[in-house]
Amino acid sequence: MRLLVVGASGFLGGEVCRQAVAAGWPVVGTYHSGAVGLPGVQARRLDVTDRAAVRALVAEVRPDAVVGTPYRYGDWTVTADGAAHVAFAAAEVGARLVHLSSDALHAGRPEPYADDEPPSPVYPYGAAKAAAETAVRAIDPGAALVRTSLIFGRGASRSSSAGTRSPAGRPSSPTRSAARSTSPTWPPPCWSWSRAITPARSTWPARTRSAAPNSAGWWPAARASIRPA
Numbered sequence: 001m002r003l004l005v006v007g008a009s010g011f012l013g014g015e016v017c018r019q020a021v022a023a024g025w026p027v028v029g030t031y032h033s034g035a036v037g038l039p040g041v042q043a044r045r046l047d048v049t050d051r052a053a054v055r056a057l058v059a060e061v062r063p064d065a066v067v068g069t070p071y072r073y074g075d076w077t078v079t080a081d082g083a084a085h086v087a088f089a090a091a092e093v094g095a096r097l098v099h100l101s102s103d104a105l106h107a108g109r110p111e112p113y114a115d116d117e118p119p120s121p122v123y124p125y126g127a128a129k130a131a132a133e134t135a136v137r138a139i140d141p142g143a144a145l146v147r148t149s150l151i152f153g154r155g156a157s158r159s160s161s162a163g164t165r166s167p168a169g170r171p172s173s174p175t176r177s178a179a180r181s182t183s184p185t186w187p188p189p190c191w192s193w194s195r196a197i198t199p200a201r202s203t204w205p206a207r208t209r210s211a212a213p214n215s216a217g218w219w220p221a222a223r224a225s226i227r228p229a
Contacts, residue, residue: 012148069100106119
């Protein structure tokens with residue numbers, strides 16, 4: 001199982017890399033500005049906003065599975081467009097995709113949300129995450145979408161473990177933002193990632209190079225339908 005972790009320099013991406021290496025998987029991890037620095041991980045620099053660069057790297061690595069974790073708060077091109085580029089490239093090589101999303105794509109309410117309820121984002125970050133899910137679902141209906149809340153653990157910084165922001169952009173409490181309550185999430189153990197990455201082969205959808213949609217057609221429409229003014 002050759003694994004590509006896009007966003008390996010982040011807290012969650014790094015934890016996925018550590019667990020995958022411990023399980024004996026060959027791992028390639030990407031970074032943009034922060035170093036990866038994890039034993040057993042082949043680090044590669046990548047700008048997820050560069051679609052051609054993403055496709056070239058994925059085509060070179062030829063991973064069996066891709067875990068996409070990158071985001072930049074307040075940056076639509078990284079959070080939304082970057083997710084679309086990763087999904088497109090993974091689909092081209094037939095790799096299993098696990099896309100990390102967020103419960104921020106909903107406004108928040110006392111009752112749980114069903115998986116198929118329309119997004120109801122309050123802030124631009126949630127809108128970008130909703131658009132990212134729209135892109136991933138359109139490109140690869142068989143991808144695993146993982147909606148997390150606050151992620152915490154050993155070695156997590158406040159920025160990587162809290163993650164919620166007030167309307168003015170200031171960090172909020174680790175457990176509550178201005179719009180919603182959140183439930184802290186511990187990075188799941190390797191067996192959870194393994195189940196998401198390696199389902200029964202009979203459940204995998206057929207993927208071919210020609211199956212990936214032309215992002216010049218559907219993606220601008222998806223962005224326009226979700227992105228706030």
